[in-house]
Amino acid sequence: MEALIREAEAALDRLDIARARDLWAQIYAIERSTVGICQLGQLDRRLGRWVDAAEELTRCVREMRAPATPTERRLHDTRHADLATARQQVAEIRVFAPAGAAPVLVGGRLVDESGSIFVAPGQHEVEAMLPGGRRARATVHVSAGESRAVLLSPEPADPRPVAPPQARPAGATARPAEPTAPWLLYAGSAASGAFLVSGIALHVVASLEDSALRDEMCKADWEETEAARRVMHAINVKQHISTVALVAGSALGAATLAVAMLPRGAQVRASASGAEVRFSW
Structure with a gap:
C-alpha cells in the first residue's frame, strides 16, 4: 500500500488528478481510513464530481x-x-419511505436512506421496493444548495376480481345497504390529520435543527462536543418519530377512505388452499 501512496502523491505532483483519484480509491478499498476518505473528497472536488465529493x-x-x-x-x-x-454545488434530500421498504433508489442509484442523500441539481426519480413486489415512488426537483424532504407514495394495489353476488330467492326483497356511521368517518379523518400535521411539523423542526447543526459543522472553529452529540441524537429521534407519524397518518387516512366507500355489511373474501375467509364490517 505504501507503493500506491507514493504513486498517488507523484500523480498529484504532476497534476494528474484523475490518476491520483483512482490510486486513492484503491488505497481506500484496502484500508478504509480517515486520510483516505478525505483525500478522495478533496480530489473529487477538484474533478468537479460534486455529489461524490x-x-x-x-x-x-x-x-x-x-x-x-x-x-x-x-x-x-x-x-x-x-x-x-x-454542499453549495449539490442538493440534499431526505427520503421517507413506508415501513418495510427497501432498498431506496435515486435515479436508479442505490443509496443509504438512513440520512441525508446528496444529489445533483435537477429532477430525480426516487423509488423503493415494498413487501409483496409493489413499489413506492416520488419525483422531486431540487436546486443547488437546496434541502428537501421526499415522501414516497405506494403504487395502488392490483385490482382483485370481485365475487359475483349471491342469488336471491324470487320475490325476496333486497336489504338496502346501511351507510357508514358519520362519527367513524369524522374520528378517522381527525386522527389521520392529527398524525400527518404533527409528523410534518416535527419533520420541519428536525430539518431546521439539522441544517443549523450542519452549518455549524462547516465552520472552521467547530469542534464535536458532548452537547453537539446530544443535539444530533435529538434530531435523529425527531426524524424517526415524524416518519412514524406520517406513515400512521397515511395508513389511517387510507383505512378511513376505504370504510367511507364501502357500505356496512359488505364482505371481502379471501381464499387460500381451498379455504374461504369472510370479513364483514
Missing part, C-alpha cells in the same frame, strides 16, 4: 479528530472549507 467530505469532517497542532488546524479548516464548497 459532498458524501466523502461529510464523512471526512465527521471522522477527523480535533486539531492539536497548527498544521492540523490548517488541514481541519481546509477540509471544512472544501465541504462547504461542495
Whole structure:
C-alpha cells in the first residue's frame, strides 16, 4: 500500500488528478481510513464530481479528530472549507419511505436512506421496493444548495376480481345497504390529520435543527462536543418519530377512505388452499 501512496502523491505532483483519484480509491478499498476518505473528497472536488465529493467530505469532517497542532488546524479548516464548497454545488434530500421498504433508489442509484442523500441539481426519480413486489415512488426537483424532504407514495394495489353476488330467492326483497356511521368517518379523518400535521411539523423542526447543526459543522472553529452529540441524537429521534407519524397518518387516512366507500355489511373474501375467509364490517 505504501507503493500506491507514493504513486498517488507523484500523480498529484504532476497534476494528474484523475490518476491520483483512482490510486486513492484503491488505497481506500484496502484500508478504509480517515486520510483516505478525505483525500478522495478533496480530489473529487477538484474533478468537479460534486455529489461524490459532498458524501466523502461529510464523512471526512465527521471522522477527523480535533486539531492539536497548527498544521492540523490548517488541514481541519481546509477540509471544512472544501465541504462547504461542495454542499453549495449539490442538493440534499431526505427520503421517507413506508415501513418495510427497501432498498431506496435515486435515479436508479442505490443509496443509504438512513440520512441525508446528496444529489445533483435537477429532477430525480426516487423509488423503493415494498413487501409483496409493489413499489413506492416520488419525483422531486431540487436546486443547488437546496434541502428537501421526499415522501414516497405506494403504487395502488392490483385490482382483485370481485365475487359475483349471491342469488336471491324470487320475490325476496333486497336489504338496502346501511351507510357508514358519520362519527367513524369524522374520528378517522381527525386522527389521520392529527398524525400527518404533527409528523410534518416535527419533520420541519428536525430539518431546521439539522441544517443549523450542519452549518455549524462547516465552520472552521467547530469542534464535536458532548452537547453537539446530544443535539444530533435529538434530531435523529425527531426524524424517526415524524416518519412514524406520517406513515400512521397515511395508513389511517387510507383505512378511513376505504370504510367511507364501502357500505356496512359488505364482505371481502379471501381464499387460500381451498379455504374461504369472510370479513364483514
